[in-house]
Amino acid sequence: MSVSAPESQPIGKPSFQRALEAAHAAAGGQDYPSGALYVVATPIGNLADMTLRALHVLSMVDAIACEDTRHTQQLLRAVGLHRAGNELIALHEHNEAEAAQAVIARLQEGQRVAYVSDAGTPAVSDPGARLVAATHAAGLRAVPLPGASSVICALSAAGVLGDGGFVFAGFLPAKAGERGTAMDALAQEPRAVVLLEAPHRITALADALAALGGRRVTVGRELTKQFEQIATLPCNGLPAWLAEDPQRQRGEFALVLHPAETSNAPGDDDRVLRLLLAELPLKTAVKLTAEITGQPRNALYQRALQWRDE
Structure with a gap:
């Protein structure tokens, strides 16, 4: 079912009003299932990196779980959105297990809940992984909204x-x-x-x-x-x-x-590959040679095919 976004209350930067209009026009007709957790990436520094889909979802979900409610409220205001304080749920590394159950309860009631960390994509280095795991364990859906990632x-x-x-x-x-x-x-x-x-x-x-x-x-x-x-x-x-x-x-x-430079003498990787090919299937020999020598797997594979056809 498509959900129309509520009319935003512009209390932040007016330059985001056109972005909000574009967000609702571009993403408003898409499907947003109820009872789902929306894992939303937010900018890592540059506000202009907020995606149109993220703007739309943050304006239409029933609640937003966040690493820091004050930080998220500042972000929302900066992009021209306003959410009441009781629509923000604190969920951080110190309370994630307990707060996740509160979010699950909302999802089971059919609510749509977004989760954002302080910056970037949640559940990578920031909190969120326990929440997503709990969502799956409850048989509910987690919907990723990709975006900025350091x-x-x-x-x-x-x-x-x-x-x-x-x-x-x-x-x-x-x-x-x-x-x-x-x-x-x-x-x-x-x-x-x-x-x-x-x-x-x-x-x-x-x-x-x-x-x-x-x-x-x-x-x-x-x-x-x-x-x-x-x-x-x-x-x-x-x-x-x-x-x-x-x-x-x-x-x-x-x-x-950066990847470590290989210190093998010229021809050492060929020797390793030939020895392994004599005992193992081609793909296995190539995989092991790449791990031993640090040489690119694709190049080793092409070399092995060439030898086989000679």
């Missing part, structure tokens, strides 16, 4: 090469011992790794990454915001880069640790 934003600007995918590590542990263990694992990870960090811990992270030597890292600071900064440099140069300008230590950080 993880994907950083990756898209890093220029990471290779076809091995990436690992999302998020925030490393705060305790030195646990952080050291995590860093040891990162040193052995050949794929790209996305990390998040807060300003008060960025120098500690830089010092830890410096142990990885010349492996490259892309630093994304204040992504999408006015003072956005993106730089790619060797890990062992990161502490000095941060120290050069105090401004570089401010803001939220998303970092991409």
